[in-house]
Amino acid sequence: MLVTLLSLILQINPITPPPGNWLTPYEKSYGKKTATYKECISYYQALDNAFEELKLIEYGATDSGKPLHVAVVSMDKDFNPTSVRRKNKRVILIQNGIHPGEPEGIDASMMLARDYLQKKEGRALLKEVVLVFIPIYNVDGALNRNSYSRANQDGPESFGFRGNARNLDLNRDYIKNDSRNAQTFTVLFQEWQPDIFVDTHTSNGADYQHTMTLIATQKDKLQAPLREYLTSQLLPQLYGNMQKQQLPMCPYVDSKGETPDSGLIGFLETPRYSTGYTTLFNTIGFVTETHMLKPFANRVQAQYHFLDVLIRIVQKDAAKIAAARQQSVKEMLSQKQFPLTWQLDTTVVDTLTFLGYEAKHKPSEVSGLSRLYYDRQAPFSKKINYYNTYRATLSVAKPVAYVVPQAWEEVIDRLRLNRVKMRQLRRDTSLTAEVYYITDYKTSTRSYEGHYLHSGGQVRSEKQRLNYFAGDYIVPTNQPAARFLVETLEPQATDSYFNWGFFDEILQQKEYFSNYVFEDIAAQLLQQDANLKKQLQEFITKNPEAAKNAQAQLDFVYRHSPYYEKSHLRYPVTRIVNKTF
Template sequence: MLALLLSASLLFTAPPDWRTPFEKGNGNTTATYAECIDYYKRLDAAYPEITLREAGTTDIGQPLHEVVVSLDGDADPASVRAKNRRMVFIQNGIHPGEPEGIDASMMLVRDYVQKKELRRQLENVTLVLIPIYNVDGALNRNSTTRTNQNGPQEYGFRGNARNLDLNRDYIKQDSRNARSFAQLFQRWQPEVFVDTHTSNGADYQYTLTLIDTQRDKLHPAMNQYMQQRLLPALYAGMEKKKWPLTPYVDFEGRTPESGLRGFLETPRYSTGYTTLFNTLGFVTETHMLKEFAPRVRVTYDFLELLIRTVHQDAAQIKQARAAADQQTRAQTDFALTWQLDTTQIDKFSFRGYEGRTKTSEVSGQPRLYYDRKAPFTRPVNYYHTYRPTTTVHRPVAYLIPQAWGEVLERLRLSGVQLQRLRRDTTLTAEVYYVEDYKTSPRPYEGHYLHSQVKLRPEQQALAFRKGDYVAVVDQAAVRYLVETLEPQATDSFFNWGFFDSILQQKEHFSDYVFEDLAAELLHRDPQLRQQLEARQKADPAFAKSASAQLDFIYRRSPHYEKSYLRYPVARWLGGNLPVE
């Protein structure tokens, strides 16, 4: 009898409840960090297709996790790559107050192993995702800081444990989070990368807006596939799902109908960094004023559609990526800075709300509001052509003194192959002198950012030490090398302040001591005297300043330190190097 009762109880055991915290809630709740990781632990234990593991650390001391969804359970990047699968990499929670991707991905991963119609999409695709990237911010939970946002009830904070915005940290890598990401990204080398967000800004009809890798910065082979196949498939597919898409709503004037601008994601941003390695990048931006539940659903539908399209186009993507990688390694000239070309105009049929003004109850002044009773669909100008404003011809290699450890560490984390000089040696290479630059008056993400760098190249014989580093440019990370080590690049290591110590002069002179030496120099060097006299005639203020004239002579004398304002990374233009 007891056996029968036990047997009956087993028959009526409730099946596992695989609903996520979002699905169990009221449509306005998002999973906490602990709930999210615990859910993936349950999936990992129940399904061999799912692997959850630690992928590094974060500034708050908690691990950064990765989730791998692979139909045969293979979670080794090299093995998966050998099986001719495309890799789709999804990152969630970089801004934990924008959590739609966190909840959408939990449901999506579950559905890929539980629903037959979705499993097919992973026959030639491996899905890799970071459940929550900014663990620090996710643990700093509140319900007030997203002032402009309609739900959820509670959410994380934008800044991490060091109050860094991690979506400005991909090149400088001040955070442990970013350093862990770089290693994880380089292990997988995905063809497609998605970073999930929520927007701020204007009001309009769309629930989801999209940033795709800026077309002029993307390699032509990848861009051709993106523009001719992938984007049309995504826009048409989301329209069919009743989720019309628009490019990210960044506009020229007061309201969106003044014209949309393509977003230029430089390498400080997630998709700007991934573009350096010929990865197709997307940032999903759900609209802050829509309710949370449809924002989660639209993110789910976009991710599913993207993966389905990658599954269908696996061969095309492989071909485009292979061409891009091969051609990038052979590329000789690289664009470093860009400017929007407002003479190139496309049209986009935009679904917005009329922007009107009314009297502010706070200030009594006219204020903007969007009238949801006045929707419109009309063509607006779309400016998304960027022109290079600075280009550089690549060297054969970069010579990097071992003293600059912070830079070398970041190069390694991003997959740069480095060699070392095997003996002390003197090498003649091209160096840059920094002739001018601008510095922001206030800190930006922990740095006083430089810009508008002007350089003077010069050939010099330089002494290098055994163990100094050589980065030969003919490697997969060539574009990353150029855009970080060329000082004039927008997000170069120089512009982020990693070389600021070269901007300070270390040796000086006393006027009364140098007077006699300066006179002797002028006596021995008639050409220097001519230069001084020409400057005196051309510049009356200079002619009246004794100190300025002494400094003029000092800077042209053997006593002036050659290392002042000399960028320490040298450009090797050819020949053999004594490397290990």
Template sequence: MLSTLLLAAMLSVGGPAQGKPNLKTPYEQGNGNQTATYDEAIQWYQKLDEAYDEVKMMPYGSTDVGRPLHLVVVSTDKDFDPASIHRKNKRVLLIQNGIHPGEPEGIDATMMLVRDYLQDKKRRKQLDNVVLAIIPVYNIGGALNRNSHTRTNQNGPESYGFRGNARNLDLNRDFIKTDSRNAQTFHQIFREWDPDVFMDNHTSNGADYQHVMTLIATQHNKLNPTLAEYLSGKMVPALYAGMKQDKFPMVPYMNHAGDTPDEGIIGFMESPRYATGYTALYNTIGFVPETHMLKPFNQRVQATYKLMEHMIGTVHRDADEIGKLRQQAKQETLTQEKFPLDWKLDTTKVTKIPFLGYEAKYKPSEVSGLERLYYDRKSPYKSMLNYYDEFTPTVTVAKPVAYIIPQAWREVIERLKTNKVQLQQLQRDTTITLDTYYIADYKTLERPYEGHYLHHGVQVDTRRMPRQFFKGDYVVYLNQPANRFLVETLEPQGVDSYFNWNFFDSILMQKEYFSSYVFEDLAAEYLRQDPELRKRLEARKKQDPEFAKSARAQLDFVYRNTPHYEYTHTMYPVGRLMQDVKLPL
């Protein structure tokens, strides 16, 4: 294990610049097993801002705990205007720390990294075409809830923050539902700065192995193909090569297929609820570094530092290429006609990856007396593991010309506005013929998940029908950078659609019913007038014995096939305009 002094020497290239304050971080002043508190991190960045004209710390919106979310920008030509920076063809690398404050090594490593780049002329040149945008601590409420016990399986630091935020939300599940003010503010930062590359620093849980660093890269199948080819063919290999050279050989995040890694590793298909799943919707290449929880904290800090160093070097090296590829990807998203909404793993496609593990063994438990798993560090090994990282779409939808959203659904409209979606409003009441979904089937979790009873397995029926819309209702054309975000949130079958996150649940409950004794005569009259309906009723009774025994169920069957049944029940309110017609906008 490296000593604290040796680690500091490796990470700090040179001392403070002449005339500059001492910018030694709280981590460096500690014993190698301590992490900066939220207040210490913000105060340190304030000192950095005061010391360097190339640094600007900006408070954005609020967070659930009431403290502002800060963005620290490092721009060597002192330009802090994101639009101007993009016009100069510079790349923006957004680094986020402390989304899970119990996984804090990114907080400390980023502070040292920024200072060292500013103080080292050679490395500083890499920032000539790369602007760093840093969120020092994203989950501020969790960072303030400091303790030494909740990361049960983690080897240090001595104290750290808590995973849940001030509302006990896991913020890495909140990028679509946006229940937190943290996520609202993140959307403001992300859409304003439009980063080319995004890093969200974490610590892993799970199996024991020799690697200090594992990595999630945006799942290539769901990334725009133009960017995916560069990511898989050039960018990821460069990061792996650099980390191997620095004696931190990486493997993909240990999302293993069985109880141990020996059974193979499955690529992480991050849906848009996750940070990198969300950023991919806007053609931003995303990474989640996951250091290994059982490694000493100073090793985890050092590995995070080195990976960010290689990330800056790679973005600097490929700055023009990344810029061109992103522009191409954005243009392709504007003209893309079909969008996948759900995926499944293709187990027929497998590659081999090198892995440094510890043998998994079993012995009697001292707690239960039953057999328990453990990893024997006295038995390290090298092997080639099966890696499954190919996914195929299971649900695909054709892009409409526009969505029309009744203004009544204000929670959805607010989230679209937070994402800077281009919205227009009808200027008068009007009837529009368009495609409308009816929710034919869905499943719901039995227990709450992040404050919601999440739906899944949604099936829809599509009906083309005239519908009444009103002055002030919203029209959202699919000719904008947010196209993919719109499709994945407004199509009910999307894994993280607003329907699945319960924002439309009121359509699932009937509002009008019937009294059986009154409807009996009316139902009989409908059956006399509609022999085909009578035939369907009799067929249903033959097929379903329970239905045949229930008078109420048979009345309901007739009721649902008459004008008395409310047409809005299970009708998804967002309409799909499939032809470009003139609207009163």
């Protein structure tokens, strides 16, 4: 009876429930409920007890005080990441519940892990593949269960909350690592070094026919070998095989205009996002986005089938993926220029088949004004534009090394988490380095994920001989973390540690002057330095208001005198460009 009911409920290639007591809470509810945190972890614990090929591990802390669990499925019972990599196995890391109000991946992964362990075919598909599941990443949000925070979503009956225990959106925390969740994830990711990463989500936005949409790692941010494999082989197989499952996919629906038929824009994941972070380490990433208005059961099945299709492809293409990734790492190590910022190139246009509903307008029953709606009685299939080419707008030459003073402990801790190779100076040392001065930047007026973000930074550089102390860090760039280092330590990079506010102390001037005292000093400086006097006149000529502003003229002289503190606006991380460490 249960099998029959589930088959009636699930409209897309229903999954046959297993015999015995292995039904998940989702299956027991006939597709209406998602597992609670306790139910989910208990289910994996039961799988661990029943199958030697699955091991449930408490990996580290979360802000909730609960541990982050990881379930590893390894058919040769090897659960050591170093050993798994030595055997040249492909590792797929599947993360669920980063937004626990979008829980389909939680339930799909429970069923998938069970089925791969129970079924002979599934076990054979993991010959060259190890699965690493994060059952629920945002444990904090999963414990904050409710039925209302996802106002636009069709089921389940209750679900978790987007924010974690600190009200952080964990899908903005990968590069800044504010939460213990993100810190634990970083350790996990760096130990396992997955080939493929999947982050399961539910979409918001327009209405359309597709149950599953997909964000793939932005192709232009990948090294050429991985980009070629992703675009010419992996994505066509994923789209084709999902079509065979009666689940036609399209890219994530981010519309160029008001509605999707205006064209879709490829998502640009900067390192604050999960797949933006994983790309820094040559891992292909996917964010699955099931459509919020489809029944919950259909969304779960779509997640299940996507993961199953992906695993089958990775098993088949294991050698290709290994070769592409190895070559990409090699190319990155020899790369001289690294992009810091990107812009969409709208002159490059592809097309795709989109299954939508006609967008119309009618008077609002709330305001009486015109409102948008999608007419499900008017479905369509049409070719629409797809804009998915990005160009680097700012690049930087990779230095031989960075120097990070030990005083910046928050930054050093994050480098350690990411397994960055560093060495400390053994004695006080004088080094010639390239130094940045921050000449301009903008700061958001509202807090964003616990920070007042900077953007639009401008810098000038100069060579200086600086004194460093024993214990300061030399960070060579000739290492697998090279791209991570450039995108975090170069202040103009979109998600640099500077833009996240980790160096805000340098933006404040610590010393100044009293006008009546500095008047005499300034006059003496101008008498002694003809060039300074000339610079002051040029400043007044270019800024007519300064001719009437004594303070502005004193300030100009001060800033061009030995009295002005050289550390003001000087970025503390310096670049070594002509010495090998």
